[in-house]
Amino acid sequence: MQEKISNSQLFYIMIGFEIGSTVIFGLGAQAKQDAWLVILTGMLCGLVLMWVYTKLVDHYPGHTLTQMIPKIVGRYIGYPLNLVYILYFIYLASRVARDFGELIGGTFLPKTPMPVVIACFMAVIVYCLSGGIEVFGRTGEVLVPFLFLVAIVSWSIVYSSHIFDIKRLTPILESGAGTIWKAAFPLVVTFPYGEMVLFMMFWPSLSDQTKVKKLGLTAVFVAGILLTINMVNVISVIGPRWIEERVYPLLTVVKLASVANFIERIDAVVIITMFIGGFFKVGSFIYGAAIGAAELVKKESRRSLVVLIGVIIVPLSLIIAGSYIQHVNIGLNKVPLFLHVPLQIVIPFVLLVIATIRKRYGSR
Template structure:
């Protein structure tokens, strides 16, 4: 399988777009209420520790992806089935992201368009991009990251200047101490979005040089954590924690409320642009992990023939996983995060790191 290369800036851009992808869509669990922005910062610290674990595994086994590393650590009898579990998880995550953005588009700007058409078009765009390889995906991230960042900053400048924010909604800070913050962090915020960066172990060997993976990953998590925390601060000051928890697409709603002298208004498309760019890269990254992992597990020469089959399966899965959007969110937050993603993104990687470290110490 040909080795493709991406730069540190390209990987950084992809991490930021991935992290803000679906996260800016929601008001999150709001377990910490008006302290949710502090909970995001606390989860970011946990994310930095997790990235240290992920990068250490990549240092122990250079030029290998997660799917290739696992059998090296625990042997083929456990490793191959576990690698398959991760591949299936990446596919499941892809279907969830696709459903998120299909619902967003279908409920906002393309109300009369069937959601199948929206999601199929989204998937075709991802397949076309990934057929060009990870280098094309990286260059696209490098180009579009500034666009998404400028859109986000512009949106919040307009919200602040239109005076729909109320800073008193952020008070009191630490009203009930640190317990609500810890409850918000574990397991929800630690997994979503910071633990999901485990996926970038599938990109690590493409980094030129791959030894920079830890540095790029750490900076990416730090930057995305600050962006998400500031975004949450803005949302809380606009809606208040109670209303925010019940608002389906809060950032979209907030930007839609902007009205500057009946001149600057109806800016919904700005929010859609920013969120779709993030969603495109989150779906694309999970899709890449799925097809590359499958090709590596079954010793295929290229992942390109798998794009259409897996794309079709993921599109079908996005409908099967839930009968409606409310159920989709419930399954993701109450079932998938604590019982599927938490073990796969946090518990198992830490165990793999411990085993690998012991094996390196004893020279096994």
């Protein structure tokens, strides 16, 4: 029997996924004070991509991405391509796990070995996912509103500490629109917006299939606005130069915040909220990979596959890069071009064209 979740539950999961590891990095920093415009540009492209993903669902309602592909391109191309997507989701889960392992290990638990940090992080995720998509959805309903509350309180403290200066956003478009597009594509378009291709694995679990397009577009729009507001705030506090120089710009901002030398050092709370975002991002990738793997091996239960994938991710996250600098370099310069663009943009567009042609001329 197919497990079901409500539209609101999946919406919360998608918002947690989109914010996830995105707030850690200073995306669009090369555009300096226009970094917030880079995120907005990425959001607009993300809306187009989400339209493509949901349009495919219109052609094959009730199907996951890995169920659609063999029907569109045939099983001889479809099954190898499905395997590529499953491995892609597992690889991205390992990358995000490494991101948060480095964040927690470098700030919260500096003396704890990295494998222990990542293994504990993964154990919590796998334990939740072993209860099924319904438990994951209910967790989203509880934790994501908490993220919003913490964000509101944290930024209120930042504003009250008088370190906020909106003039740091000027001059707008100093380097021209070309610089913004160069910063947006492929990195910001594909991370985090294009990664929403993953949720094509979740659509059949929705209790109301008629609102897939509205749900997907709304999630991209809301997440894009939240990320834009966050970047505007970060630039207004530390300025464009520090965004490029700091590994974790948001943490730099909250460390600077202080109200009457009494309310300060709120970075610990912010790290916890980042951890929650990572929980939803890694968890979503694992569950999406488990759904695809279950379909590939024709297995009814996904719980054992969730555990297996979680076990694989722990060592994989440690060996994908020799150092954190190398890890970030691969993630920002190579993964978007060689993995994200083909699997998030090119292949879904090709699938949509073929599916449209099949629908229109299939009877002939």
